[in-house]
Amino acid sequence: MSTLAEYSMVNRTYADRINMVANESFTKREVAYFRENISKVATGDELMEDYRLYRFAMKAFGLESEIYAKGLMRKVFDEGVADKKSTANLMSDEAYRDIATAFGFAETGNLNMLFEHNVDDIVDKYLKLELEERVGESNQGVRLALYFERKIGDVEDWYSVIGDPALYEVARTMLGLPQEFVQTDVDKQVAYFEKRLPIEDLKDPAKLDKWMQRFTAMWDVAQTPATGIDLAANGIAPIQPLGSTAEIIGIDPALLADLAQYKLR
Known part of the structure; x- marks a missing residue:
């Protein structure tokens, strides 16, 4: 199947695919654990001490490959985004600024995670990243x-x-x-x-x-x-x-x- 055809098919069935991912046993357990425990966390250190929460958060923002860079992530969480010279604001990858903003430990402690819609946003990101990874296995x-x-x-x-x-x-x-x-x-x-x-x-x-x-x-x-490619074809x-x-x-x-x-x- 061509990339265009597969992309069109995924787009048509996107909502159903997200629901399938969300209803898998492992995903349901991880989402439930995140929802039940994230409000208890008020600092970056506390988040990193709970590997399940930390991994969920990092994956949701596309930073799973940096999960062991705890020194960097401590600065990202502790410094926040209010200061233009903070670590998150100086990183070229906007994911660091996004994760620092979403959790807001430096600015609000655990206040952000007391609002259900903020938690929903992170869960939504996690599910979309999970789906994208699976799609990427084939294309x-x-x-x-x-x-x-x-x-x-x-x-x-x-x-x-x-x-x-x-x-x-x-x-x-x-x-x-x-x-x-x-x-x-x-x-x-x-x-x-x-x-x-x-x-x-x-x-x-x-x-x-x-x-x-x-x-x-x-x-x-x-x-x-490159040799002999017919673009029109x-x-x-x-x-x-x-x-x-x-x-x-x-x-x-x-x-x-x-x-x-x-x-x-």
């Missing part, structure tokens, strides 16, 4: 597409996209940009993305859907050896040059000329 492109859809609504600028490896990979793939593009000056990369694809367009559901269709089609092409039409009112889907015929401006000197 990493679909996992990236789901991640992009989930995260892009909170992104304010292209610097944030470039700072998130997964978002950045989706963006580069959508525009057919080669790996060498990452070596160019970041400000020039941002300028290029802003011209081709304003962040506001990615917050428009209809436009975002077209770009996700493009990404999933392009993903399969990108996984294929893969359902990918050219993007029109800047200023055109044509549809958004395709590869820019002027891409190479544009990229020449962005080579490092």
